[in-house]
Amino acid sequence: MRKNIDDTLKPHPAVKSSEEGSLSQGLAARFSRRGFLKGLGSSVIVTAAASTGLVSTPKVEAYVPPVGEGLQTRALRLKVNGLLYRLEVEPRRSLADVLRKELGLTGTKISCNRAECGACTVIMNGKTVYSCTTLAVRANGKEITTVEGLAQGNKLHPIQEAFIESDAYQCGFCTPGVLVACKALLDRNPRPTRAEIKLALSGNLCRCAAYNHIFAAVEAAAKKL
């Protein structure tokens, strides 16, 4: 479906009406989803603690960027890969952004930043979501699994093993999201058909187009599960 160009060319809310007509704002302003989410606050990070029992829990301490004046933050509790984190973030920040910048979980990638490519796919309370368009505050109190949470220590999940053996990736940038989507599929359907695999991965773009090997890897992993 094509976007209505007239809608996208409306001046950005940041443009004051007095400036319209005389001064134009750049494309970044017109098309940005950040612009849409703007004006809600700036970022702070505190520490994370507590655990759900796996191994000993490291304290996660992130670099604290300065806060813009007059911007607000919200408290947030996230359970990510079995660890409980307490943070404070600007309400406009996405879950993907917080996972990457504040928790250092850079396995989750941001590529389109608007729910089109699936590189940011994580499992939230058992369901896959695009973390780039999930506000971090919406994940408050939820359980999140990222690609870093698939292996148990050094033991890889069968889908990870299968990806290696089948060469089911090339550049690897979409791979974390694809793997998480595959894991979610196998969790709910341990014996997926080829058509079910394709459908489950239809929200994850792979520009290297490793799709045939990805399908083979899911089937190989299903046999081992």
Added chain:
Amino acid sequence: MANVKIPDSVLVGPEGTKLKAWGSSKELSAVGKPRPKIGAQEKVTGSAIYAYDVQLPRMLYAAVLSSDRAHARIAALDTRKAEALPGVRAVLTYKNIEPVKWEQEGNILRDTVGYVGEPVAAVAAETEEIAYDAIHLIAVKYDPLPSVIEPLDAMKPGAPQLQKAGNVWQGKPVIYKRGDVEKGLKEADIVYEQTYTTSVQHHTTMELHGCVVQWDRDGLTVWDSAQGVNQVRDQLASRFNLPVNKVRVICKYVGGGFGSKNSAKHYHGLAALLSKRTGRPVKLFNTREDEFPVSRHRPKTIQTLKAGVKKDGTLVALYHKAIGQCGPYLDGAALGARATGDGTKSLYLCPNLMTEAYSVHTNTPLLAPTRGPGDTENLFALEQFIDELAEKVGINPLEFRKKNYAEVDQPHDNHHYSSKGLDRCYDMAAKAFGWGQKAKASAPHKKRGIGMSSLIWHGNRTEKSQAGVIIQPDGTAEVVAGIASLGVGAETIFTQIAAEELGMKMESVGIRWGDSSSTPYTINTSSGSRTTAIAGPAVRAAAADARHKLLKAAARLLGIKPTEIATLSIKDGVISTGDQSKKISVAEVARKQGRELIIGTGHRPPNPEDMAIEIFGAQFVEVEVDEQIGEVKVLRAVTAIDCGRWINPLLAESQIQGGFIQGMGMALSEERIMDSRNGIQLNANLHEYGMPTSLDVPDTNLALDPEVIDASNNINAKGLGEPPLVGAGAAIANAIYNATDIRVRDYPITPNRIVQALKERSSGTRQG
């Protein structure tokens, strides 16, 4: 292909020795074997670090304001609000930027813009959010300048002139001639002409374009997403007038390149200048929206082909005119004039031939090489045209191609090829595909069809390359190579090549790469499907040097005269005499060497001068066309590629499958939709741009190895990255014709175009 003579000149070994010519891959232990990639665990666990993942202490985030005008002078630029925003550390515009000549047009930021998406200002701020907030606060007033968007408009008299030489790049077309086309056309029984168009294809790499830069007194360090560490380093050193040893480019993994991540681009320069100004590391990555213009693209083309054919199918004359669209500047413009490439000039025997290629300046974003640049646009048109010619003379398309098979390289002094396995590709792919058999469609309104295409990709010219192989004190080997890893697996096959030459197990051979300051100059950038064929031979030469030094050390330890080291060989990491009377492990030799490491270095011997090098292949597809909604489904694809030796068949299969799917995207759905009044792209996002998804992929996507041993270098490989995309489009278009009797000559062949063509046919306004 069993008895290929490999010239001695490419088998030069250390100290006057000669390398062994490798036979069939079946006889080898590491080369020719399927191996998962090095770095696999990092990539499946999320621990692989891309430039996009780099977070440095005190790092600032940068954002870029891009032009929303196709051609304009900046009349007023107000950055005061942006500068006043808390957390903003620097704002760069043409007004305050130091003079850094970036391209022929001058400074990196200027007071004019020539296309929508051209950088106008850059901001560095404490957080990404603040940086984008600041961008929104910059106000620009533009005075419009006359612009032209469509290449045909730009060629008309009175069009705004974008370059001194006119809107045709260099003021004239690029022309190639042999024989006499007019005479050939007169001699022909049938003369046929058609016009085809191809669309802009975007790289749409999953990792956005960008970098992290730290510029301080010690120099410039760049964590980059680039196709090569050395090219970016050289260009940044040159543009910023820095000594090469003060510039370091680090890039282990790249999240997709496809030609777009060659060279130092605007974002490198802006990030560097922001870092210099603030004294802090700066991270600058495009947004996805900016990515479409900034990462550049494949040109759209308008191509006319005219041929003369004898009744028996002999091609006697071929004329090919191509018009490609380029940006307003000279940077990248040459790529607009490459659609009359090796396909037209080399693929078929034809005595009378002329090509004429125009690259036309317009106010659109600049071009970058895009997987298979030139030859792809060329073959998408040519190989449909060849099918049309075959039909005109009533010959099966495959037979027509075989009838006009060229044994020598006509545009290059009729040199023989270092190898040409195209005939084998035709035969093995046709057999595996079941050429000639068409399955029954799944519904009455659906039609099935089959089609094929040849493919060609220009082989590699002679280039210098150097690599190293270190035998560590524990007896493991480490290849050192100055490359970045695009994910195709060059680093993996280098370890296979080294293991083969060293007589060591794959597991004992590692590799270090991806850092310009700790690796040799192995390649400037991985483009043109060159890395294996350019760097692979240097790796083998380096391994041979290390092996030679190992054997000399072993000879000393075993009490063998230095003149007799030729009697020693290495297998599975054990050095022994021919009669096995004396033996010592590599590990033992290395241990005795201690800190006096054995370091092998090697360089690539030049290509043999009397050989032409081209990569060939054949692609066959079956499609099903839904005539009600115009949807095309590719059901099966079979690709055979003669790229010389397949060093790693598992990775070769990945390349071929992925390349075919990218070609399928260009053939069926990928298209830049641009408003030709103002140069604004209307589908600059992944959803509307239309790259293939998992649902579009054929379950059968077969990759076949014709087992060709190439004679042009010591590893017998020619290159595989680009070829699998090149023939995909015409094969699909030909299959669509076979299914529907409709020839769609404008790519991408979208449902709209099919439905339109069917409508025209039923109303009698269209023939064929």
